[in-house]
Amino acid sequence: MKRRDFLKKASLAAAGSIVAPYILPSGRLFAGNNVQAAQHVVLVMFAGGVRHQEAALQGYLQLGQGIKISSLNTAANAGNIMPSLFNGAAPNGSLTPIVYGTGSTGATPISPVISGATSIQSLGTTFKEVRCLTAGHYQGWTSLLQGNSAATQGLKQKPIYPTIFEYVRREMGVPATKVWFCGNGIGASLPLLNYSEHPNYGAKYGANFFAPLITFGAQGQAWYEDAKAYDPTTELNPMYAMKSFLDKNFSNIGKPLPDLMNTAAEKYDIHNFMKLMFTKTHNNSVACPPGASNGDARNIGYCAELMSYFKPTLTVVNLSAVDGCHQNYTGYLQSLHQADHSVGWLWNYIQTQIPEMMNNTVMIVAPECGRDLYPNPIKDNNNYFSYDHSDANSLRTFTSIIGGNTPPNVVKGDPSNPIGLNGNVVPTIAEVLGIKSQVTSAGFLAQGVQSFYDLLP
Amino acid sequence: MQISRTGIKKLALIAAFCFGGVFSSCKKQETKYEYGVNNEDILPANVNKTRLKTTDQYVAILYANLFQKALSSNNLFTISQCFDSVGDQILARQILIANLMKKTGVIIPTVASMNANIEAFINDTYVRFYVRMPTESEKAYLKKMIQADPNYTPEIIYISFALSDEYMYY
Numbered sequence: 227m228k229r230r231d232f233l234k235k236a237s238l239a240a241a242g243s244i245v246a247p248y249i250l251p252s253g254r255l256f257a258g259n260n261v262q263a264a265q266h267v268v269l270v271m272f273a274g275g276v277r278h279q280e281a282a283l284q285g286y287l288q289l290g291q292g293i294k295i296s297s298l299n300t301a302a303n304a305g306n307i308m309p310s311l312f313n314g315a316a317p318n319g320s321l322t323p324i325v326y327g328t329g330s331t332g333a334t335p336i337s338p339v340i341s342g343a344t345s346i347q348s349l350g351t352t353f354k355e356v357r358c359l360t361a362g363h364y365q366g367w368t369s370l371l372q373g374n375s376a377a378t379q380g381l382k383q384k385p386i387y388p389t390i391f392e393y394v395r396r397e398m399g400v401p402a403t404k405v406w407f408c409g410n411g412i413g414a415s416l417p418l419l420n421y422s423e424h425p426n427y428g429a430k431y432g433a434n435f436f437a438p439l440i441t442f443g444a445q446g447q448a449w450y451e452d453a454k455a456y457d458p459t460t461e462l463n464p465m466y467a468m469k470s471f472l473d474k475n476f477s478n479i480g481k482p483l484p485d486l487m488n489t490a491a492e493k494y495d496i497h498n499f500m501k502l503m504f505t506k507t508h509n510n511s512v513a514c515p516p517g518a519s520n521g522d523a524r525n526i527g528y529c530a531e532l533m534s535y536f537k538p539t540l541t542v543v544n545l546s547a548v549d550g551c552h553q554n555y556t557g558y559l560q561s562l563h564q565a566d567h568s569v570g571w572l573w574n575y576i577q578t579q580i581p582e583m584m585n586n587t588v589m590i591v592a593p594e595c596g597r598d599l600y601p602n603p604i605k606d607n608n609n610y611f612s613y614d615h616s617d618a619n620s621l622r623t624f625t626s627i628i629g630g631n632t633p634p635n636v637v638k639g640d641p642s643n644p645i646g647l648n649g650n651v652v653p654t655i656a657e658v659l660g661i662k663s664q665v666t667s668a669g670f671l672a673q674g675v676q677s678f679y680d681l682l683p
Numbered sequence: 684m685q686i687s688r689t690g691i692k693k694l695a696l697i698a699a700f701c702f703g704g705v706f707s708s709c710k711k712q713e714t715k716y717e718y719g720v721n722n723e724d725i726l727p728a729n730v731n732k733t734r735l736k737t738t739d740q741y742v743a744i745l746y747a748n749l750f751q752k753a754l755s756s757n758n759l760f761t762i763s764q765c766f767d768s769v770g771d772q773i774l775a776r777q778i779l780i781a782n783l784m785k786k787t788g789v790i791i792p793t794v795a796s797m798n799a800n801i802e803a804f805i806n807d808t809y810v811r812f813y814v815r816m817p818t819e820s821e822k823a824y825l826k827k828m829i830q831a832d833p834n835y836t837p838e839i840i841y842i843s844f845a846l847s848d849e850y851m852y853y
Contacts, residue, residue: 402771412767420770435770445764453781456839464834468843471828475821476849479729483848486771493774500778 262660264630266587267540268533268576269390269651271370273522273565274546275363275615277597278622280307280562282354283641284314287322287610290555294601294611298322307563309341310570311591311626313348325608326559328517336517336563340570346591348635350628351682355639356646358595359672361620363549364415366594366648371419371542373652373671382415385422387670390652391433392421394540397661402434402488403495403536408529408543409437410521416544421486424670429484433542434496438528439521442503442512451504458494466490499535503528513579515571518564522547526568530575537582540655543572551597555610573628588630588658592651596620623648627678630658638681646681653677728815732852738766740853745780745845748811749789773846780842792837801826804837812844 279289284306292299305317307326316335317324327335342348359375360366369375371389379386388396391405409416421432440446456462488496506512513534514527522545529543545565551558569591576583599619601611625646639645649672656665657677665671736744742762746754754762762779769775783789797804805825809817817825829835844850 407770409768412764417767417770433770435768437768440764440768445761446768449762449765449782450778451782452785453778454785456781460834461839464832465839465843465846468825468828468835468840469846471824472843472847472849475727476729476732476847476852479727479732479849479852481735483735483773483851485773488771488774493771493777496771496774497778 260657260660260662263658264586264588265539265659266533266537266583267655267658268572268587268589269370269540269542269655270569270572270589270591271367271542271544272569272591272593273562274549275366275551275595275597275620276548276562276593276623277551277558277613278355278619278624279599280559281593282312282352282624284308284312286317286326286559290559291601291610293599295609307335307559308566309338309345310566310573311346312352313342313345323608325556326563328560332556332560336567338517338567338570339515339574346570346573346589346626346628347637350626350632350634351636351638351678352627353625353638353646353678353681355641355644356592356623356625356648356650357644358593358621358623358648361595361615361617363546363594367416367419367544369649369672370592370594370651372422373649373665373675375649375672382418383423384418386424388422388424388427388431388668389419389433390655390665391540391542392424392427392431393652393656393661393665393668394659395431395433396427397664398539398659400539401492402432402486403492404539405433406532406536406538406541407433407435408525408532408541409435410439410525410544410546412437412440414546421484430487432484432486433540434486434488436528436532438503438525438532441500442507442528446500447504447507450500453497455497455501458490462490462494495536499532502535503531506531513575515564515568518567520547520561520564522561522565523568526572530572530579533576533583534580537580539659551613552602553604553612554606555601555612556606556608558612585629588632588655589628590651590654591626592648593623594648596622625651625678627654632679633682636682646678647672647675649675650678650681654679728818729813729849729852732849734853736851736853738763741776741851742766742779746783748845749780749783749791749841751790752788776846777842780845784838784842791841794836797829797837797840801829805829808840808844812841812847812850 279285283289284304286303286305286307287298288300288303292303302321306312306314309316325332327333358366359369364381365375365379368379368385372385372387374387376386394400395405407420417435420435421429512527513530515523526543529541533541547561548558548565550561573589576587595615597613597615597620598617601613604612625648653662653665653671653675654677656662657679662677739759742759743754766775792804802822805817805822809815
């Protein structure tokens, strides 16, 4: 080899070795050419099918039961039962029955952590009349995470299109423990949502997932809590080395198993977090919204602990207690009120208890679907009628955004002028994290889906 | 023309001779070659494992391998729920196994018995977890690993096998 050729090749190799560590999984050299508005995003999938009339329209019993119970069909029976998300006067207890609060009859509304001047509406932007891509729970969740709703999407099937989890990990190159999905349970295929089955994305870009009420509940305490803590150097390393040898001998036979690609150190860290949560669970010291104690509230509490520990780039938390509306309208109102309280508490917790995420986080609150205009025949103990979700009214919803560069005190859209699709959540998150152009150019978003920020003046 | 009786006999003899000759002619003897090589399986020993175990199958078999008794259906259901509640399934398996290792009743060889006869330990472990004997290369490599690092206790080796990809298939 000539000296000149040698020098040329050597310099190219040196340049390559310097650049190679910074090439992202997607093949890009830099994380994106968009401006990153915040380093953390929290998406609250709220909260199991929220009927628009009791939420953004603040109709309470007037719009909730007035259609069947004429005595309730007056403005005196309206009011806002979601003071953390929306501004508006609460139902007047001297004019209408108060059943959405706590206590055996729900007569005591929860004292909100944030409201009025500190509500999410006041400090952020509210899209009050958004259209859902679909009216079901699982399809709704996949819409919020994929920005699309595939007609061929099965209920017991992983998302067909890439999820926002995978976009974030692939385009930003963040490790697995920086992307989390916190489920309120393991039913309804919820655990399938942490990555898609798309061949170019998939498990290696997937989110870590916990269903805390199971993971740290009775089941986890029985089969996870006593897990022996192996020393990372003298025990885990040999263990992984032998597993690696055994896997290589099988690599030509079996298909590779889905792997979130948590490193050994990350696995160790997750296990440590689990041990911490078991201790806190027994000590009854897990963070929790003060005025609520249902499953959604406890899930929000564990999610807050998780964010405090991992400081994730993207956290998605799911709530679904309001789905009790299928057979218990009063319980639905109470769950909706508690979900609102929990979300307000979560935002306050981020701003006061997690310094790394304070003033550096955008939170998006978006229902996966609405509920019907007309009730089903099932009555609860108050003789209030229940609601399913399948008609056009089920496509009516709202989306609230707070933090980062989100303009405060902006309300967009009204019943005569719907603005935005709930699938817009995906490009909105991408815009906040500075990867919007990569996500939109990937080609998997539904027609009409765009960042909510693009809909602002 | 008349043929005498003697002539007919001669003709019959000639025909019988010719007919017999056609069906009893010489055959070339087949040559059998023998090279003194033993018959060997050329496919990998684990080639037939193409079906992925379900979570329930994995848990039930794991429990049986470690405790040498069956897991109750209630516990099987609860463990499956635990699996569904953790996204990293590899980590979920690792923590479950680490939990099982602390429970009373787990049947596992001692370090002394392993070191007394490493090859027998490796054979037993392969049969226990993979339901097959190790290949000579597998046996040699594992033996070398075990001898080179005292951290390889039967417990660590059992966990490695239970976490391995091959154990997920049947």
